[in-house]
Amino acid sequence: MKEIVAGVDIGGTNTVYGLVDRAGRVVAESSLNTTDYPEIADFVTALVSAIKKLLSSGDYKLLGIGIGAPNANYHKGRLSLLLILPGKESFRLLT
Numbered sequence: 001m002k003e004i005v006a007g008v009d010i011g012g013t014n015t016v017y018g019l020v021d022r023a024g025r026v027v028a029e030s031s032l033n034t035t036d037y038p039e040i041a042d043f044v045t046a047l048v049s050a051i052k053k054l055l056s057s058g059d060y061k062l063l064g065i066g067i068g069a070p071n072a073n074y075h076k077g078r079l080s081l082l083l084i085l086p087g088k089e090s091f092r093l094l095t
Contacts, residue, residue: 001061006051010069015047019054028054
């Protein structure tokens, strides 16, 4: 089983995501149109499903996920995506 991490770059038009191994090689990648999801919950559901699909393409063990996005607050564990994903000012990533 290959240990990998998932990387996500949330942009105003496209969200790019991929799987990276310990050597830094991208083993799988794809994207989705951020603007196709007017509701944040629909966007998150689609993104989770898309990452799971990439994971199912190989024998991978997911070690973690990194997210890059405008207005991310590491200390509060929140993303403020008002300009990118209308309908909700911010949402909590950490529990």
